[in-house]
Amino acid sequence: MTGQSTFFVELAETAAMLEKASRSSLVALDELGRGTATLDGAAIASAVLSHMTHTIGCRGLFATHYHHLSAEHARDPGVAIMHMACTVGGGDDDAVEATAPAKDDAMATVEDVTFLYKLTPGACPKSYGTNVARLAGLPAAVVARAATVAAQTQGDATRLSTEQQRALQDLAQLLRGQPEAGDLVAAQKRVVEAMAA
Incomplete structure (x- = not known):
């Protein structure tokens, strides 16, 4: 696929997966739609997830940062919503597992988030992108x-x-x-x- 955009390649690979997948397949998609505008990416991700669960009926791992997809598919019996847990707090004594949105103090989420790498039921309560930016050295x-x-x-x-x-x-x-x-x-x-x- 020489000369194709990253987004085009991503969608071509997704199309091939969807075409070949069956009820006995395990399909893994990570951040589908990330290569385009947020609304288009979210719409494509939602449509692909629905197609996987309702048309193909396969099992899958579908990682996304489009938080509204959790609400959109919350009542879908074919979708189990999970997130990677973290703690929010300054130390062992006051750290709590993040299960609800933190207060409006955006800096607290920058300074005091520890990722636990533990798969937990339910939607992620909020985004911690600024903390990742800090960890990456910005x-x-x-x-x-x-x-x-x-x-x-x-x-x-x-x-x-x-x-x-x-x-x-x-x-x-x-x-x-x-x-x-x-x-x-x-x-x-x-x-x-x-x-x-």
């Missing part, structure tokens, strides 16, 4: 800035998601009844505005 100022940007971005994404959900819930509630045309148009406009914001 300058402290870069890691601190990354932690700040990550915290701000997460806050923006959460707020936007809440606004979108509220607009969609209002529209759904309206559609359950017999809405007036003007009310329906106004509700649809709020949904469009929330999605565009």
